[in-house]
Amino acid sequence: PFPAGADLTKRIPWANEPKCQSCHTGDAVSNLGLTDPNVIKSSDGIRLLQAYRTNDTANAVPILATNKRFAEETANGNTVLYRLSKGHSGVSCEACHGSTHAEWPVKPESGTAIANDNVAAMQLQGHTGKIIECAACHTSGSLPVTLNGPHGMHPVGDSRFISGHDNLFGANRAQCQACHGQTGQGTVLSKVAVNRTVGSRTFTKDEMIACTRCHDNPM
Structure with missing residues (x-):
């Protein structure tokens, strides 16, 4: 792999970036916060606050969730990047959640000055945030x-x-x-x-x- 001799068990830029599923590891019934003592879970008890396990500080390998409800798709055994991943009958994840590094909603989302990244969601469904209205x-x-x-x-x-x-x-x-x-x-x-x-x-x-x-x- 590039660079020559890279150890892909460690965190290598572009090769194993943190993923959606590294923090969104499942739902209220099944998520790593309920079963794994080596994760830092948020106060909601569902999402994680750190994308790698606390006992893996040397390598910081991004977590792969066992519950794939919010996971990116895979191709040939490899996880597809969020920006290329699809779901819901082939719709791109970015189509409903926003582009990489600008997932909806983007602050500020109200007041006299609203972040321009929110405009698409507002035009499609009438409010900011990920596209959740079926009628969109x-x-x-x-x-x-x-x-x-x-x-x-x-x-x-x-x-x-x-x-x-x-x-x-x-x-x-x-x-x-x-x-x-x-x-x-x-x-x-x-x-x-x-x-x-x-x-x-x-x-x-x-x-x-x-x-x-x-x-x-x-x-």
């Missing part, structure tokens, strides 16, 4: 109530989900817990992206949606 690409109301969205998501901002999610939960309890928490308490993965009203319920930006927000907790 799909005809509103055209998607079935499933968990076939990016990263296993259900339709966002669709009132049909209110009547359809009971059966969805019954058949996919663990997948619901992955974002809404093992006890249905809500997590950072179930945060509301923007103030919105769905049916008769109004939700506030950054609110972590728990089961009890609308009904008794079935967990």
